Amino acid sequence: MTGEVAEYHYLWDGSEEGWVVLRTKALLGTIFNTNTRMALLIEDNAVYVRVIEQMRTHGCPFLDSIP
Numbered sequence: 001m002t003g004e005v006a007e008y009h010y011l012w013d014g015s016e017e018g019w020v021v022l023r024t025k026a027l028l029g030t031i032f033n034t035n036t037r038m039a040l041l042i043e044d045n046a047v048y049v050r051v052i053e054q055m056r057t058h059g060c061p062f063l064d065s066i067p
Helices: 045-057
Strands: 019-022 030-033 038-040
Touching: 019 045, 030 045
Parallel strands: none
Antiparallel strands: 019 030, 030 038
16 A cells, blocks of 8 residues: 555544445545545545545445435
């Protein structure tokens, strides 16, 4: 894992609760926090793809809608 991806560790390591991926028709989905109701934008597409992969690998929820 590169340093650019490692800085997003809080999305999958449990140190911040509520992070999920909302499935969308665009790209791989939207990284969203169900507690704060805020989305996370990662401008670098390559980093975004790797972060989504890490979230999937670590068992983060992938949802079809906002709970």
